[in-house]
Amino acid sequence: MTARRLLLLGPPGAGKGTQAIRLANQLGIPQISTGDMLRAAVAAGSEIGKTAQAHMDAGELVPDHVVIGVAEERLGQSDATDGFILDGFPRTRAQAEALDGLLPKLGCKLECCIALTVDPEELVARLLKRAEIEGRADDNEKAIRTRMAVYEEKTEPLIDHYRAKSILALVDGLGEVDEVAVRITAALG
């Protein structure tokens, strides 16, 4: 049976969001993107949004306790009981440990961590292109470079965290969206 509790890990611009949405539709489970939820909080002007905005615009991480609260709340909702795809969470060791503590309480565990690998320079080019199309506030070159550095320092080490749990699948993220989607499906068996 295909795994239904998934995590997509990868550097900014690797196509996590696109692939997460496709997979969510394919499997009939929700995509849980902390980036999307935080942007919605910023747009709504909530307390969380006010805390998050400056960090996001600079390309830095929003503090762990804020993001962990957002993710916990979302994972506890009824549509996530039958599966979910985490997209952009966890991003730090503290977040991964919080998730490790939370999932047993929800009566489930992660079944697969798909880590997308893409050459960093390719990613910067992709993000600058997306900046022109979507106009996201954090898609300027300085913020992009910061996001890459933060990824390498804080998030990339999580690959080992999931490798140690024997649920890691490394997937080449270079190529057309369809090609990468095929690789992900193959990795999920």
Ligand code: ADP
């Ligand atoms: P990308 O992967 O392209 O950087 P996201 O939409 O996943 O985009 O995230 C955008 C921003 O939202 C991040 O740069 C960060 O400021 C914030 N963010 C999202 N998820 C997290 C998280 N798990 N921990 C801390 N900050 C987060």
